[in-house]
Amino acid sequence: MTIEKTMTFIEKLQHAWERSDSLLCVGLDPNWSKIPAHLKEQPEPIFNFCKQIIDATHDLVCAYKPQIAYFSGLEAEGQLQKVMDYTRETYPHIPIILDSKRGDIGSTAAMYAKEAFTRYQADAVTVNPYMGQDSAQPFLDYADKGTVLLCRTSNAGAADIQDLEVQGAPLYEHVASMIANDWNTHNNCCIVVGATWPEQMAKLRSITGDMPFLVPGVGAQGGDVKALVEAGKTSDGKGLIVNSSRAVLYASDGLDFAQAAREVALQTRDLINQYR
Amino acid sequence: MTIEKTMTFIEKLQHAWERSDSLLCVGLDPNWSKIPAHLKEQPEPIFNFCKQIIDATHDLVCAYKPQIAYFSGLEAEGQLQKVMDYTRETYPHIPIILDSKRGDIGSTAAMYAKEAFTRYQADAVTVNPYMGQDSAQPFLDYADKGTVLLCRTSNAGAADIQDLEVQGAPLYEHVASMIANDWNTHNNCCIVVGATWPEQMAKLRSITGDMPFLVPGVGAQGGDVKALVEAGKTSDGKGLIVNSSRAVLYASDGLDFAQAAREVALQTRDLINQYR
Numbered sequence: 409m410t411i412e413k414t415m416t417f418i419e420k421l422q423h424a425w426e427r428s429d430s431l432l433c434v435g436l437d438p439n440w441s442k443i444p445a446h447l448k449e450q451p452e453p454i455f456n457f458c459k460q461i462i463d464a465t466h467d468l469v470c471a472y473k474p475q476i477a478y479f480s481g482l483e484a485e486g487q488l489q490k491v492m493d494y495t496r497e498t499y500p501h502i503p504i505i506l507d508s509k510r511g512d513i514g515s516t517a518a519m520y521a522k523e524a525f526t527r528y529q530a531d532a533v534t535v536n537p538y539m540g541q542d543s544a545q546p547f548l549d550y551a552d553k554g555t556v557l558l559c560r561t562s563n564a565g566a567a568d569i570q571d572l573e574v575q576g577a578p579l580y581e582h583v584a585s586m587i588a589n590d591w592n593t594h595n596n597c598c599i600v601v602g603a604t605w606p607e608q609m610a611k612l613r614s615i616t617g618d619m620p621f622l623v624p625g626v627g628a629q630g631g632d633v634k635a636l637v638e639a640g641k642t643s644d645g646k647g648l649i650v651n652s653s654r655a656v657l658y659a660s661d662g663l664d665f666a667q668a669a670r671e672v673a674l675q676t677r678d679l680i681n682q683y684r
Numbered sequence: 685m686t687i688e689k690t691m692t693f694i695e696k697l698q699h700a701w702e703r704s705d706s707l708l709c710v711g712l713d714p715n716w717s718k719i720p721a722h723l724k725e726q727p728e729p730i731f732n733f734c735k736q737i738i739d740a741t742h743d744l745v746c747a748y749k750p751q752i753a754y755f756s757g758l759e760a761e762g763q764l765q766k767v768m769d770y771t772r773e774t775y776p777h778i779p780i781i782l783d784s785k786r787g788d789i790g791s792t793a794a795m796y797a798k799e800a801f802t803r804y805q806a807d808a809v810t811v812n813p814y815m816g817q818d819s820a821q822p823f824l825d826y827a828d829k830g831t832v833l834l835c836r837t838s839n840a841g842a843a844d845i846q847d848l849e850v851q852g853a854p855l856y857e858h859v860a861s862m863i864a865n866d867w868n869t870h871n872n873c874c875i876v877v878g879a880t881w882p883e884q885m886a887k888l889r890s891i892t893g894d895m896p897f898l899v900p901g902v903g904a905q906g907g908d909v910k911a912l913v914e915a916g917k918t919s920d921g922k923g924l925i926v927n928s929s930r931a932v933l934y935a936s937d938g939l940d941f942a943q944a945a946r947e948v949a950l951q952t953r954d955l956i957n958q959y960r
Contacts, residue, residue, distance in 0.1 A: 540841025
């Protein structure tokens with residue numbers, strides 16, 4: 409395990425893709441209203457919920473992605489710290505992407521990078537590119553860590569700004585080009601590309617080479633998985649971090665929630681693998 | 685003071701502009717390396733630094749803007765909570781803008797809104813618009829609270845994306861139009877417009893009517909204050925929340941830091957007022 413501590417995020421991801429034979433990332437979005445009732449009677453229910461999900465799925469994933477909002481909204485930074493520490497110590501081969509979508513400038517951005525990489529010791533962090541390269545630079549300067557930049561997100565409203573036409577192409581393609589050509593000097597960038605748009609994904613794959621894509625918007629439903637994997641995979645059948653949150657986390661709200669999560673994670677991993 | 689508790693953010697801002705005869709906002713960016721050494725020997729140095737700055741400047745400002753990164757990077761959410769509570773309880777007429785530049789979708793955005801408006805009880809929060817209207821909506825739905833959307837920021841890298849040309853105009857003008865025409869149904873939007881670009885500010889004023897602008901990038905230096913105030917003010921000589929952080933906070937690193945901060949805040953307020 410000592411070797412893994414010296415791996416970069418990209419190396420760790422590559423290793424995890426192979427070790428788990430999986431492109432699946434489980435998003436840890438502990439929505440209080442959906443956490444099984446029996447956990448809420450015990451101490452640290454958010455941590456315990458995440459821990460049991462992680463223990464039940466660790467051999468099926470290439471990454472975990474804790475969403476910081478669910479912790480900060482509940483004043484539960486301590487439980488997020490425990491999720492990060494537990495995962496890193498128990499499964500050191502699995503990269504952890506802190507989903508916080510930060511974005512600011514100068515010393516402020518440096519403090520957000522410190523939050524992600526020093527405080528929580530994440531392997532990668534999501535970052536919003538709207539403020540430009542100098543706002544991303546304090547994250548990018550952590551050469552061993554991953555910076556996962558929003559490009560074309562999966563929500564309906566993404567079109568409002570990301571699809572605006574710039575020199576004959578949608579804005580998000582320019583964002584992808586900038587990231588690939590100018591921001592990726594340490595080879596530590598990834599981009600977020602929504603699963604809902606396979607044609608856009610294919611174009612972004614052609615723009616960014618083998619850059620990993622974090623792909624939100626995949627449910628347990630099989631329909632789009634074929635299209636997105638075929639559009640987004642790299643030539644070696646990898647290149648994707650396919651995130652599923654709710655479908656896995658809330659497969660059951662009973663005592664069997666972790667086992668139910670495992671079953672959905674297994675199905676989703678295998679479904680993705682059909683099309684690699 | 686009871687009346688003020690029922691005011692909306694915009695009403696509170698209007699009231700504060702008049703009460704303090706000031707468009708100045710002091711940004712609370714407690715950079716650990718710049719906090720006076722004598723404070724670091726006492727408990728809760730970040731809170732105490734901010735508290736003394738606030739006590740020394742409260743009659744000179746229209747708002748305070750705590751920058752959450754400086755707290756979260758240092759695991760100091762508790763001290764941020766104390767800054768928020770102290771300011772609200774001691775100076776309930778002064779609106780507090782939590783600068784966190786959040787941006788996400790659905791229930792995640794709702795948790796960020798809860799972080800800002802329920803946990804920290806901020807009057808307004810900064811939000812990144814890149815993910816589109818549905819990502820801003822959970823903030824906008826707090827009709828009494830302010831949502832301060834990034835539009836044209838003051839950093840050099842802002843040009844990378846914000847200045848890209850869309851239908852003959854820079855992207856940020858489209859963002860401003862969308863916010864003014866579609867996102868502002870509760871009349872609770874503001875936009876961030878960097879002080880470094882007075883011509884852009886004048887155009888944005890023409891696009892957004894009387895919408896308040898949060899203007900970062902102003903130092904103690906007088907040069908651009910004239911240009912930005914003349915370009916950005918509304919017809920009644922208000923409409924601007926002119927932020928100064930470092931020039932005020934770190935006017936001195938000695939025992940006299942709060943008094944020195946007051947002097948710079950006073951000079952800056954009066955300089956701004958020359959051009960209203």
